[in-house]
Amino acid sequence: MEWEVVIGLEIHVQLTTKSKIFSGSSTAFGADANTQASAVDLAMPGTLPVLNEQAVKNAILFGLAINADICRDSVFDRKNYFYPDLPKGYQTTQMDFPIVGPGIVEITLSDGSTRSIRVHHAHLEEDAGKSLHEDYQGMSGIDLNRAGTPLIEIVSEPDMRSAEEAVAYLRKIHSIVTYLGISDGDMSQGSLRCDANVSVRPKGQEEYGTRAELKNINSFRFVERAIKTEVLRQIELIEDGGKVKQETRLYDSDKNETRPMRSKEEANDYRYFPCPDLLPVHVEQSLIDDLRAGMPELPDAKRQRFEEEFGLSAYDAGLLTGERSVADYFEAVAHSAGDAKLAANWVNGELSAALNRDNLAINSSPVSAEQLGGLIQRIRDNSISGKIAKQVFDALWNKEGDSADAIIDSKGLKQVSDSGAIGAMVDEVLAANPEQVEQFKGADEGKRKKMLGFFVGQIMKASKGQANPGVINSLLNEKLGD
């Protein structure tokens, strides 16, 4: 039987506000446990929440970016459950009147096709603290630094039909929130977390299969693997005559398997009701207009502009606009180099490979956009060959000089175009290889082309790569010519 996969994602995005959503404590990551937890975060008796205005603005920006309706009077609710890292015994969240209504996110797949994924809503809420289960001799530690960090939870419709689509959607959300600057999007620090609702159904069937919820899968790669693993499990289960249970499952990336997290018997009744400590959040149209006017260029618009303005391929433009930091870097390189296509090749090629190799984000690239632009200028004016350029790039990467020019100077890498000097090298190489010269003369057109490469290689070697390949070619043709 042919199966269709149905996926919906719930994405939690930590907002980069200076202070927490309901208190003045800092939201910075990595401080000593409980040093960023005030009386409000500790839920001391008598303390009250005060809403952080910036968190509301950030949520509105997200809503505008996905063309969603902004709820003009959204309401905070209490979601009641007991857990040690939830100090109040309820999470303050939004249930019936979330700040962001239905919206649309466009995704592009690897074959170039596009799809629209519907967002059901996005709401504001507070993060919980962290329970630490190690190093406490059978007890658990509680760190409330994270408690009260503002989140938006973005709930999609079950519109995705493959793990690839789910990853593309997640990447797009990541891209939107980082472009807007409302989140750092750092999945390794939990700034962006993803739960996936996964079900399968026979192709053509209208009603959905029973879904399992995969919790907290915290990298793009694991999202894809977790969904694929879960899909296989469900199909095998059904084909063996079993039934999928509605449950929450945990993805174990070490074993590449999903397993049940908690049983249905313990399912919570969260007893949502409007939080009486907070007034409804009234948003004026003028605030929405101001935020819209101040919105940065978003990934789709930037991608289109890169194609039109710089003549880049859809593929290159897509790669360059996935992350705002990459797009900004590329634009700076293109500007300083004066050649967008070369800039695109270098950013997507050499630079991207080096960043991956050293596991660095583009913001911490040892080679600045200006340095790379300067390097490309020297390629463009034939000061260096492409091959030497790679050497210069490595030298820049290793901080051996401040600029491409400085490195070219200090290492004497400037390309030699002087036909006298190159001519001498050509003569030397031809004299050293009489057999090959004879063979060349007797060979047909096709073979000659290949053999020419041999001579060029030898001459390059003799010039330590600095000879201008154009000059070598024309001299060789001249000297070997009939």
Add this chain to the structure above:
Amino acid sequence: MPNHTIADILRGLEAKTFSSEEITQQYLDAIAKHDGNFNSFITVTPDQALAQARAADTARQNGSAGALCGVPIAHKDIFCTEGVRTSCASKMLDNFIAPYNATVVERLANAGVVTLGKTNLDEFAMGSSNETSFYGAVRNPWNTDCVPGGSSGGSAAAIAAGLAPAATGTDTGGSIRQPAALCGLTGLKPTYGRVSRYGMIAFASSLDQGGPMAKTAEDNALLLQAMAGFDHRDSTSMDLPVPDYRAGLNKDLSGLKIGVPKEYFSDGLDPEIASAIEASLDEYRKMGAEIKSISLPHTHLAVPCYYIIAPAEASANLSRFDGVRYGYRCENPKDLDDLYTRTRAEGFGEEVKRRILIGTYALSSGFYDAYYRKAQQIRRLIKQDFDEAFKSVDIIAGPTTPNPAFALGEKVSDPVTMYLEDIYTIAVNLAGLPAISLPAGFTKGKPIGLQLIGRDFDETTLLAAAHQYQQRSDWHQQAAPGSV
């Protein structure tokens, strides 16, 4: 002996008849000697009080005295006080010392008050008799076999007994007005949002409001002046200017239209209370007021509506008492569930547990629409009743309670009868309105309270109406037989 009003004390301090240290010492001595009869204090803070009094005396000498400089008062033990235990009369917080002051405490301190200590209350302010306190019941100075009312029973008893000239209270369904009525005092529940709730331990967030309790309307005005105003730490406090309440006490009330709801004079009302209220209305007529009969048709729904909304909010508000971060924790929990279950089973008293269960039930999936949502709809109808009434009257008058102080133990085993003691006060909290209770007579030696209800943020008219009545009556000047 210190059977003084705040106004008396301020006059004495200004005239240097006595120092703050002297008057504070007198109250501390009285508490030490007599509070065994009333149990009105949970914690007395003599050292701190005397230090504050000496500082106040210095400030007064230096000419830097705040409006209430050197006046000793007591705080209901529901307001957090930095460095002094805040128990909320619960075993759960018997060991809790807040690292901060409630806004009310801070503002009164800024005005220069001296804090004698923390007064008893019903556990987490849940009760109408002050019998649910972990620290034992409070006795009414007018009749020590009777309750002082609740939940601010300790504050009321302390003032009536002459152990403090005034105190703070909180009112969720009548917890300032009912004990004020039962103890022969004047107590004001301000408009919801008039006084910050920050640092006031929450019972039902949409209903709770802190306010003053004292002998006279004038003292209420002095205290409210210091307590009221916007607080950026409480999102539900209103950013409105605070009028000069003392200056408003003598505002011209001729032509004041007083509405009397016919629903407040139904079967359950003690006939002697009814006639006392009628007599006070006659007095208002003589003062030039116009008395009109009005109707608040949804009055009978107020108690059931309140006993859904208040417990529902309380069930969430009290979830933080889980034994994890502060307060009581059970011995040797074997796992997390055991920690929660035993901490809360052992740390909370019966009435608190009853209300948490009622609230949890009312919010449960499948019951929410029938209970919580319905109660919210009724709440709107109750508010509309008042809105309609205030189109034709300026204030609304009636009894504060259907009965005078009842005997200790009489109603504690019958929660519904106890809940009905708040029948006239509860609707006011549901509507968020200000209301004052003032002494209006006696029945069998027990005080009777007259309740005046005002428009939103019109405490001025209530205080003026109460004050001007007190210029023509002496009910508020009677001393309880048990008083110092």
